[in-house]
Structure formats: C-alpha cells, structure tokens
Amino acid sequence: MEMHDAKRVSIVIEAPLESRLTDALTKAGVTGYTIMPVIGGSGRSGQWTRDGQVGRSGMVNVVCLIKPERLDGLLKAAFAVVEPHIGVVSVTDAQVLRAERF
C-alpha cells in the first residue's frame, strides 16, 4: 500500500487547557486531531490519578498527524499554549495511508 511520510505529534496537556490547545492547532492550520484519555501519571509536579476526580482535572493526550513540512508551525502554536504549563510534547516519524487527508 502506498504510504506517505508524516509526523505524529503527541501533546500531553492539562485538561482545562484542552480547548485552548485545539483552538490554537486549528488556527495553525491543522486539519485534524484525536484526543485520548490519560488516567494517571507522574512527573516533576508529582503523581496524579483520575480516580474519583470530580472537576476538570488531570491531563489529556492530543495526537495530531501532519505533513512533515507543517511540523514547525504546529509546534510553535502548541508551544505557545503549553509553555507556561506542565505537559509534554513529543514527535515521532510516521507514515500514513490516504495522505490527501492531512
């Protein structure tokens, strides 16, 4: 099957910032993203879990597949939102089917 190069950007960010991040991504021209739940974790700011939480707490994982040439724009947009906050941004090389979609 014909595959096309792409970048897979994964942003683990605090839940209250989710809509700010996706708005920024959309503004930066991202055509799609997928939001995946996170049930717990640990980092410099300590350990946490979703168990029994009532408010909009914890983190979510926003995953975005994009054409390699758009990576820098996306990262700048994401970084502007993530920068003052806790959260992790990582990028992996990927290949996608149906590249016309990205």
Add this chain to the structure above:
Amino acid sequence: MEMHDAKRVSIVIEAPLESRLTDALTKAGVTGYTIMPVIGGSGRSGQWTRDGQVGRSGMVNVVCLIKPERLDGLLKAAFAVVEPHIGVVSVTDAQVLRAERF
C-alpha cells in the same frame, strides 16, 4: 536488552466498525492487538466528543505491533475495512522485546 524491529500500526476507526476491523486483522494473521479509547477529535467530518453519548458512537484506536514483513498484508486487510469510512491509519517504526510473540 535485545530488541527486535517491528512496525506499530495505529488505526483510528469508527466504533461501530471495531469488530469488523479486528476480525479482518485476525484473518490477516495478526496475533494480537490493543484497543485504546478515544474521547474526542476533529477532522474533515467535524468535531466530536464522547461526552454524554449513549449509542455506539465516536472512534476507537486499534494498535497493532507486527513484524515488518507482515505490514503490507495487515494494511491491505485494514484498508479494506477502513476505506469507505472515516478514519486514520498510521505506521511508525518500533522495536519490541520478546519478538517471538508477534
């Protein structure tokens, strides 16, 4: 530790098609897969969220680690299911422990 080359295939597909996809993967000789939840997303067909949904709606993420030489077969099988539907297929290079399992 000894690592072995593998491909990590991630298929984001509509929930009502989940069992059709996993059946197709199994028929294509895949020995294992992991299904991860998706809580929302956005794409050409608009934005969606799982919140408050009652039916079998939204998407799920089927992740599959396989030997590189089996990639093409898997993709063909997956594509046959995904093709007429919305959904995203991506592949990344990976390495696995205990390769005898794949």
Add this chain to the structure above:
Amino acid sequence: MEMHDAKRVSIVIEAPLESRLTDALTKAGVTGYTIMPVIGGSGRSGQWTRDGQVGRSGMVNVVCLIKPERLDGLLKAAFAVVEPHIGVVSVTDAQVLRAERF
C-alpha cells in the same frame, strides 16, 4: 523549535501490576510517565474487554519518554516486572520539546 532526541517506551501490562511497574521505573531513575487506559485487546492469552468488569482486570498502557542513554536501564527495570507476565514492551524513536524535563 528545538527538539531533542528521546525514546518513547510503551508498556502494555496487566492492571494489577501497574504500581509494581511504576515503582520499578521510578527506582530506575525515570522522572515521569503517563498511564493510558486500554479498553480491550487480543493476544495469545485470548481476547478481553473492560466492559462491565468489576475487579482490577485488563491491561493498562504505561508510556515513558526518556533520554536515549537511559533506555537500557529502563528496559531492564521494566522487563524484571513484565517478564513472568503477559504484556508488550515497545520502543519508538521520538523527539521532545523541553528536554530538560526528562
């Protein structure tokens, strides 16, 4: 944006072992990890789903971004926990923003 090489380790492990794994990772010097839910899957030990489960069953996915030079230590620590159990360990090359965090 300046990116730094890293390894993304993903460990799918049985839920009752989650805290043993994260303890081992922490002891091995890992500074952070993210736990993601898994809703079902299939492998040599059969098919399973989280639906309707009451006990601590099924699997979870522990994801860890680390500096490449720490990979081997992490894998040894993880393997010691995973070895007698079902579960899958995979590693992908990644790049991270804000490398000082890892």
Add this chain to the structure above:
Amino acid sequence: MTNLFELAANNLISPIILSFALGLFGAMARSDLSIPEAVAKGMSIYLLFAIGFKGGASVSAHGIDATLIAAVVAGLVLSFGIPFIAFAALRIMTGLDRTDAAAVAAHYGSISIVTFVAATSVLESQGIGTEGYMVAVAAVMEAPAILSALWLVARGGSKGGGMDSALLREIMLNGSIVLLVGAFAIGALTGEKGLAEIAPFIVTPFKGVLCLFLLDMGLIAGRGLQQARGLIRFNLVAFGIAMPLVGAAIGMALGALAGLNLGGVVLMMVLAASASYIAVPAAMRVALPQANPAIYLTLSLGVTFPFNLTLGIPLYLAAAQLMIGAN
C-alpha cells in the same frame, strides 16, 4: 381545544421538558456542563430495563388481549413503511441525494424510546391507561426501517448499501432491543410480585432519572445543532416537523384499526412520529458510510425529538381524543 393548550402548557413546564431545555441552553451557551459517557449509558440501561419490566408486568397483570398481535403487526407495517414515505418526501422537499435521504428515512421509520417514555408519563399524569405490550411494539419497530432504507439505496443502484448477515445480527440483537425485550420477558414472568420487589428502584425514582437523561439529551442535541449550523436549511427543518405529523396520522389510523384503547393509540402515534437516534445511527455508519451523520442526527435529535417532546405529544393526545373519544 383549550384542553390542548392547557395540556401543552402543562407539559412544557414539567421538570422533564425543562431539563431538556436546560441541556439545550447549556450547550448553546457553550458551557462545559457534560454528563460522563458511562453515566449516560448507565441511565439509558436503567430506563430500558425499567420500561421493559413495567410493560411485561402490566401484560402479566392484564393478560394478553386479542389486540396484541394486531398491534405488533401494525408496528411492523409502520417501521417498514414509513421510510418509503419519508424518502419520497425528502427527495421532493429537500435536495438530499438518494443515500442521505435513505439514511434519514431509516431513522424516521424506527423509534425513539425516550419519546415513548415521555409520552407514557404524560398519559399517566392524565390518568390514561396504556397497554403494557406497547413496549414490545416499540421493540419490534426498532430494526425493520433499516432494511427498508437499505433496499431503497440498493434499488437506486448505488454501491455501499451493504447489508450482510453480520450486520443483520447486529441490528436484531442490538443491546437496546435485547435489554428491552429481555426486561419485558422478566416482567411478564415475575409479574406483579416481581414488580413489587423492585418497584422502589424502577418505578418511584424513574421520573427523576428521566430528567437527568433528558438534560444529557439536551446537551447532545444542542451541541449537534451548533456543529450542524449552515447544514440544516429551512426545508430540512420543515421535514423534521412535518414528518412526525404524517407519521402520527398513519399511526393513529393503524392503532385504531388494531383496536388499541386511547392510550395505546397515542403511544402508537408517538412511535410512528418519533425518530431513532441511538440504534439506527450506528447501523448507518456501517451500512451507509457515505451518508452524512450530521444530517440524520441533527434532524432526529435536534429537530424531531424536541418537537415531539414539547408540542407533538400533547397534539397527538388531543387529536386521538378528538377522533376516538375520551377512552
């Protein structure tokens, strides 16, 4: 006719309708109010179990009367038949292509169990009895409309109206059908005694749970309407209000023909008038992936559902009283 206005006003300020309105408002105002998916699914399981059980227990108490078979047949005819009317209307009234029109038509042939429940509670509050087996009629009406719609697409020669045996099984053994029919059977088997045992769970708090469930429906409908802005033109909205009226009229005729009493006729009208938004959308994603979900979801949940809930039910009741006479 003052009766109708009173009834409608009364209906409009019930906690149930207002909860739906609150959800709608929350979504429109872009509040982050939301009900977790698991809780929403849990409530729908509760409602299906309760409504099925009560229907079965009532059949066990009043016996299966001669009209049961007639009512079930009427339901089947409606579910198979309404999609053809809806399809024709959509092709004439709106610019929808064959596939989208067929997908929408499937929803209107099938039913909305929450609308059914809301109608039952309006009837109860008016002291109008209903046949317990109307729950079974609701269950048989869920699926046939899907077959009609797929046939309409296949006849048009377009590819993709894919119905295979796996899909057929999925549709017939859909979780909500199994639960509704299963709870009905349990209710019928254990009867009044069984009902007495679990009434504090399935009867007394029922209306309150329904409020929270409708809050959720309001949130989802409101968010759907916002997403679909621009897509939903005047003609489509007109269809979403006219179609339930047409359905209700046919439902009234068949319900009366089947020999149902006043309450039963109203429920038959409500079943015919209501559109599915749970089982059919999932089937459409499998069988008619080219059809646009924003259209059929918005029409059934965003237009027809609130219309039936607020104005439709009192209207159908008033019409039935006029035509059939008060019980």
Add this chain to the structure above:
Amino acid sequence: MTNLFELAANNLISPIILSFALGLFGAMARSDLSIPEAVAKGMSIYLLFAIGFKGGASVSAHGIDATLIAAVVAGLVLSFGIPFIAFAALRIMTGLDRTDAAAVAAHYGSISIVTFVAATSVLESQGIGTEGYMVAVAAVMEAPAILSALWLVARGGSKGGGMDSALLREIMLNGSIVLLVGAFAIGALTGEKGLAEIAPFIVTPFKGVLCLFLLDMGLIAGRGLQQARGLIRFNLVAFGIAMPLVGAAIGMALGALAGLNLGGVVLMMVLAASASYIAVPAAMRVALPQANPAIYLTLSLGVTFPFNLTLGIPLYLAAAQLMIGAN
C-alpha cells in the same frame, strides 16, 4: 422435599436470577449489550456499602452475641482450609497442574459477596433472620485462602508463588474488604438511626440494583464461557458443581458448631460454597502469573456462581432446615 422444589422454582423465577439469565443469553447470542465498566464498579461499590452498613446496623440493634467470635473463627478455618480440599480434589479429578490447581483452590476458599447477598435476599423473602455480623465473617474469609494457595505452590517447589509484603498489604487492604468492613463499622456506630437516614438509598432500591448487577455478571460469565469453550472439560465442570456441595457441607457443620441460627448457618454454607471472582483473580495475576485465568475465572464465575445462584441456595436452605430444624 416439595418444599425444596417449590423454593427452587420460586428462586428461579425471581427478577434477580432472570436478570442473570438475560445477561447470559445476551452474551451467548453475541449481542453488543454491555454495562460500562464505571457503572459496574459503581454498582459493586453500592452493594458492598449497603450490605456492610446493614450488617453493622443489625449488630448494633441486636447486640454482639456470644457466637460472633466463634463464627469468625469458623470463617477463618473455612477460608484457610477449603483450598487444601479443593487442591486435592482438582489434582485427583482433573488434569490441572499444581499451579493451576492452587489458583483455582484459592478462589474456592475465598467468597463471592454477590452470592452472599442473593442468599440473604432469599432468606429474607422466607422470613428467616440472619446475624448481622455474618457480613464481617464474609470479610475475613476473602483473603486467607490466597495464603493457603501460595503455600501449596511454594511447597511444590515451583518458583513464582511470590508473596511479598506489598502483595500481602494489597490483599488485606483490598478495596472491597476496606469498603465492606468500613461500611459495617459505620453501620455499627450509627445504628438504627443512621440506617433510617439512608435506608431509602441502601435498603429500598437494593434489589433493583442487584438485578442490573446480575445482568452484568451474566454478560461477563457468558462471554467468559464463550472464550473458554474447549478449555472447560467435563471433569472441571463436575468439580465446579461438586466443590460447592462439599464446601456447603463443611460450612454447615462449622456454622452449627459455632452456634449460629438457621439463617446464619445457611449464610455460612453459602460463603463456604461460593468462589471469589473479583479479589482473588487480581491477586493471582500478581502472585501466580503462570496460572491460566481462563480456567479459574470460568470455573468460579461461569460454573459455580450460576449453580449457587439457581440451585445451590435453595438446596443449602433445605438441607439446613432438615438438619437443624426450622429456626
């Protein structure tokens, strides 16, 4: 003995049993009916809290009678001891290896709180009183069986029967034990007054929640049985039915010896006869990962649980009435 058949028939057409059967049917028919994990866990928390609280309140009302200590000791003996019997039986009757046999044995020494609850509700419907502290006996019986099973594996020299202090703490402070004992303590402290305050939550709707919970158990058991087809041979099924009978017999002897009344003896029998399917499986995955979960889960949830629920409970009651005399 007509008594027994009547009782069994009565039990079989209760909403509780039929809900379990509905779940079993839904799974077997491959319906997509399912209860969200969060809702299932929520219901189990509700049931543990309610049963614990009611037990504690009843102890506070009737006082701690002299047999409490004896009953707790009897429970400990059963939980420690039954695994040895089960292990021996499995090694003789079936081809299971030492590890699998020990893992299964651990489940049968421990208890199923849902079976306990179902038995309580059968006793209640027969007007038979039970000692409130039997809830505490249930709690102490959860864990010891695990220790016996691990000892059996360790004695066999096979590696991997790993019991460390972390695991011991996990087992003893397992969520269900803490909740059951904690709710018992709250019930005992706040007594009848506390119970009156929250009875509309933990007493009146209890049976209805139990129905939905058993629907879920039926779904899980049915899906487990389907997965395990081929694995579960005749000998294993025979064990899954014979073992509860043996357990119940020993439970009856120890219960009578401890001086329990009729209801208490039946509950002791049910505790001895039932097998864990929540706490013990998780412990086994940690301590005995080589043991095959399909075997122990299918036996305890797919064979012994439905057997106890349908035939076992009436049988144990009839046997206890025969041996001890009505009340």
Add this chain to the structure above:
Amino acid sequence: MTNLFELAANNLISPIILSFALGLFGAMARSDLSIPEAVAKGMSIYLLFAIGFKGGASVSAHGIDATLIAAVVAGLVLSFGIPFIAFAALRIMTGLDRTDAAAVAAHYGSISIVTFVAATSVLESQGIGTEGYMVAVAAVMEAPAILSALWLVARGGSKGGGMDSALLREIMLNGSIVLLVGAFAIGALTGEKGLAEIAPFIVTPFKGVLCLFLLDMGLIAGRGLQQARGLIRFNLVAFGIAMPLVGAAIGMALGALAGLNLGGVVLMMVLAASASYIAVPAAMRVALPQANPAIYLTLSLGVTFPFNLTLGIPLYLAAAQLMIGAN
C-alpha cells in the same frame, strides 16, 4: 455550651462524616479502594441537580422574600472580599509568594457546595428551616473570588495572571454553576408539583448518595494529603483552620445584616467559611499556572473541608444561635 458538644458529637457519628473518615482511612492505609471518575462526576451532577431543584421549589413555595436581593449582594461582597483578607493573612502568616497566596485566596473566597449540603442536612436534622434561595447565593459566590485573586496578582506586576474573555466565559458558565442555577430555575418554575414528581429521586435517597460522595472526597483528600506531606507546614494548616473561622464571622455579620433567619445565617457562614475544590482549581490551572496546585488543593480539600465538615458546622450553628437567638 453542652449543646455545642452534643451537636458536634452527634454530627461526628453521622453516616456522612464517617463515610468521609472511611475514605480518609482507605487512602492513608494505601488501600486501592477508589470510585470511578465517571461515577464521582455522576454523583456530583446528581447532588447539584437535587440541591438546586429543592432550593427553587422552596422559593416557589415560600415566595421570594425581601431579603433575597440583600442575601445575593452579601454573597457577592463575601466572594469578592474574602480573597483580600485571605491574601493578606497568607502573606503575613506563611511564606507563600504572591502567586501561590493569590491562588489559595481565590479558593477561600469561593465556596464548597458539599459543605453547604452537609450544613443543610445538619440544620434539617435540628428542625431549623432555611431560605431556599441560599442555593442561588451559593451559585453567585462561586466565581467572583477568582477575579479578585487575578487582580491581586496583576497588581503585583507579575506576569501570568491571565484573564481573557474566554476564561471569563468559562468561569461564569462553568458546568456546576449552570447546573445549579438551571436546576434552581426548574424547581422554581415547577414548584411543589414538580418536586413531588421527582422527590423519590432527588429527596429520599439524597443522604445516601451524599455518603458515597463523601467517601470519594475522603479518598481524594487522603491521597492529596499523602502527596503533599512535607509541603504543608504548620503555618499553612493554621491558616486552613483560622480562615474559615474568620470567614464565618464575617458571613454571620453580613447574613444578619441581610435579614436572614437563623438557618440562612448559618448557611451564609458556611459559604463564607468553605473553600472551593472543583471550579476554582481548574480556573487556576489556566490563569495562574505558576501557582502550585498541591498547596491550594491540600489546604481547601485536605484541611478546611474536613474542619468545616466535622467541627466547623456545629460551631457556626452554636455561634449563630448565641448571637441571633434560636430562630
């Protein structure tokens, strides 16, 4: 003053407080007991809906009395004002920097609806009536404190006290505010008749649900305290106990000034004394990301919440009775 001790003792052995204690114990003992997130959220939705509805229905029954406006204004003054007092106290008493101090201050200006609910149920059990519209006062007190805190940070010149229109909308249309106010409106519109329809859902089982919810709060508070060990020094704990006393005193003055009756004054004290742990933390993560959540969460949920729940409420009631006279 025996009255006070009796009241406190009575309060301490209520199922509600003991459920909180059980959660605290479970977390401290590192048990894996936990309530699924979806269930916890579902319970909080239930509680907000029920308390809002009951408040509205009570307003509809007793009429809007002249003090309503005064009470709302008093609430606004408290919510805007308390953060300044809290901020000053924190800067003097503790080593917190400006941002952390402002973030903590925002929590104490806002309110804890569960503390409010617990106080209502203590008042009820003492036969002391309260004004239904105190629910509306609670709602208006949620947000203003956030604005004061952000102003305090901005005035200090530190960057990052970011308040934009998006955040403002989020805070005002926060899910819990919309639900509380919306349910209040529904209760006010449908009145006693609406309440009667859904009372078996929102009134009778209410206290039981509250127990499970407080079990969850106990678990979260306990785990938070464990995480924050070392961080929470004596001065901070002292603040977490002194601040509610100060808040309650001001609340008493303003409540009496507004002309509230005894129950209303106590609720006003409780609102002033309690600290938010749901809405404000989320807003702080957006607006003041540099502030350490471990500090403000531990103080509000780990120190002030249990203090109010156990000793605070009886103390405020006793003080109000002393100052205002029994009703």
